[in-house]
Amino acid sequence: MVHKKGYPIIFLIIAIFCVFNLKAQEGVRFHAFGEIPRSISDSLYQTLKNAKTTNDRLDAIYTIAEEHVLYGNPDSVIHYAERLDKLSSNVDYLRKVRAKRLLGIGKFMNGLYNRAFEAYVQGLEIPQNKSTLDEVNKVNFGLGEVYYVRNELDKATIQFTKLLAQNIDSPLLSKVNFYSGNIDLRERDYESARTFYSKADSLCDSIINPKLKLQIQLGFGKLDVAENNIDNALGIFENVMQSALNSKFYGLYTEAVLEYGKISTQLGRYEVAEMALAMAYTNAIQWNRLELQKRILNSLRKTYSAKGDFENAYNLTTQYIAVSNQVLKQQNSKALKELEVKYNTLQKENQIFELKEQQIEKQSEIERQKTIKKAVLYGFVILLIPIIALLVVYYQKLQTQSQLNQQQEELNSQRITALLNTQELQLARTSLEAQQEERHRIAKQLHDSIGGNLAGIKLQLGNLKNNRRFQTEIINHVNETYELVRDISHDLVPKKFHQNAFTKLIEDYIGTISENSAVEVTMSAHPKEKINQMPEKLKVELYQVIQELFTNTLKHANANTIEVHINILENTVQLIFEDDGAGFDTNSVKKGIGLQNIESRLEKLDAELIIDSALNRGTAINIEIPIKD
Structure with a gap:
């Protein structure tokens, strides 16, 4: 039995072992690590220790930081990025830009996307010259990554399109094509996504960039899942897990385990899914990867909901909200808005600067031709x-x-x-x-x-x-x-509540929504017998609340999927309504008429309403209504 506070404790008990292996029925072995395995060569630290000049020390710090980026150690990346920034002189523009880029990568890996955005913008504020051109391109790529994970796909597309138009090196060009494929996959343009993945794979050298090669394979696996090629996807994920483990890419290994667990849930292999996701969650906790924890918790919640264990699904929802709040506390939304304005201004200033340079070059030519003209x-x-x-x-x-x-x-x-x-x-x-x-x-x-x-x-x-x-x-x-x-x-009471089961009414309503919109809607109700036996007044109010939630979501959220869960636990009706749409800032957005109507109905029923939402991260609404005789 999993409880609200007991779930992470169970994983931390598993994580006491330095390396602990569990094997699924199909022969796939999953790994949990009690500590972050060492993947950096001791010779690099010895080089740093023996460095005699400041430049040698800075080069050694940069090399170690890039190694930690490769092996997915965000805290170490942040540590060495801050050292590089502190020790570099103010006129050493190349190292300053590198330090800000590495700091952005570390924050990004920890799921602190606003902080990553801040670091990247600070990197672009540093004066630029020919020596910083490649680093600036990498910083712009980092900004594209931030836009992608924040679901600002239009901005991400603009960022990557600019890079594709430039003469960038093959590794970066491969990454840009890979993320362009990710955008098309999210927008369900599978043919275009496969084209981009193929371009990225052809540009990627497996010897020079083995991690990116495996990330591209993981993208192909996700694409196969979207196209319902499940057997092929399972083979890809198993290969990525094994290869990532052999190469000590533990973060990438955990990503592959997460995708494997999702498919296992889809296929009804709940024990395999729980085992895989449990191992992944152990690693995410140990490495303090908050955003990864959220994704794994969400997958675990869906696994328990699919197998009918709604009590644990509810507990995991509570834990998911707690982790989300922890991430939000570490973000700085106000500073982010100021940085966005600063970044847009910086982009305009760069354009003006380029125009001025072009104008100066053309001025002499204009003067020469003026007489002829x-x-x-x-x-x-x-x-x-x-x-x-x-x-x-x-x-x-x-x-x-x-x-x-x-x-x-x-x-x-x-x-x-x-x-x-x-x-x-x-x-x-x-x-x-x-x-x-x-x-x-x-x-x-x-x-x-x-x-x-x-x-x-x-x-x-x-x-x-x-x-x-x-x-x-x-x-x-x-x-x-x-x-x-x-x-x-x-x-005077609506006849449909006499003539039909309540769950059937909800299913018919959701069916109508699915037929008349592009939104994918899923629903689960447990236990149906108790739900259908609820008091008639409660059925009417709950039905109208669900209608109001769908109306608000279809009107404002721009969501691709909506999930509805109705459960009865200990004489309490629980409604979970979740979408992957635009979301909103719960502290600043004014409540509309729809939300006010919902709160008014719930107040009559002595119900509790919890809203978890943030910009570009969707919305999760949890409602608990006591059943009164």
Whole structure:
């Protein structure tokens, strides 16, 4: 049994062993590491220790930092990046840019994307020359990575497109093609994604850059999963796990294990999935990789939900929210916004600088040709006069045509507005007529049935003189009147909640959403029998809350997937509503009418509402409603 606080403790107990192996039924072996295995050669540290000059020491620090980048040790990367920055002189622009780039990589590996963005922008603020050109390109690539993981795909595409237009070296060009493939994979353009992956693979030298080669293979595996080539994907992930382990790329190994666990869940191999994800989570905790912890926790939650263990799925959701809050605390949103403005300004200043240089180069050429141009222009003046006259006439015609088009557009707009107003008025009239018809029906039923009965009772009371037969008739009339009132009351409750199971109503509603939109919606309910036996008032309110959540998400979130989970645990109904859309800042965004309506409904039910969201990270909403007799 997994509990809210017990889950990481279990993994840390496993992590006591220095290297601990577990083997799945299919023969795949997973590894958990109690500490970060040493992957850096002692000779590099000895070189740093024996360095006699400042330049030798700085070169040794840079080499060690790049080795830690290769083997995925973010804290060590940050440590040596800060040392490189501190020891480099202010005029050593190349080493300063390198230090900021390495610092950005370390923050990025730890999931602190805002901090990584800050470091990269600081690197671009350093004066540039020919010696810093390659490093600046790598910094711009780092910014593209940040935009990608923050789901700002348009900005990431712009960043990578700029790099593809430049003369960059093969390793960086391979990385740019790889991330371009990742963007197309996320946008479900699988053919284009495979093309980019193939370009990246052809440019990547497996001897010079073995880690990138394996990352590209991992991308092919994810693409096979998206195209439902599961067997091929499993083979790729197993190969990447083994190769990464042999090469001591432990972070990449953990990424492959995570993907293997996801497929195992999809195939219903829950024990294999739990084992793989448990090992991956152990490593993520040991290495303090917060963003990786979140991804693994989310996969574990889905695994437990798929196998019907909703209590543990709920506990993991709570832990996922806690890790998310920990990441948010370490980010600096206000500073990030200022940096974004600074970065955009810096980009504009660079463009202005380039334009000025081009202008200076062309100025002498302009001066040289000025005399020749004057002579040519004087010769063409006579010819230009009639041409200008024709252009003026043509311009006037264009102006007239533009005015006519504008008037036509205004007229069309007025017609559309009139049609919409007419349609709205017709809908309002139809709704009013339906209400009036229903009111007349109820009034007629009250008048014809209950009114007649009450009149009979009144007459019988007037004739009552200790006559037992009349008393019996009066009692019968009263009972009949009570039943009629009860029938009328039941008629006012929506019939669909009498005639259908509650879970079936939700499934039908979700089916309608899926058919009429591009959003992929999944739903789970457990146990269905208890959910369908909830009080009728609670069913109506919960149904309307779900409708309101879907309306808000489809209108604002721009999501690709939505997950809905309804559970009953210990006489409490739990609704988890999660999407992968744009998200929002819960501290600054003003609550709209939809969210206010939801809170108003939940307040009547004494329910608890928890919202976990951040920009470009989707939204998770957790609602708990006590079931009252």
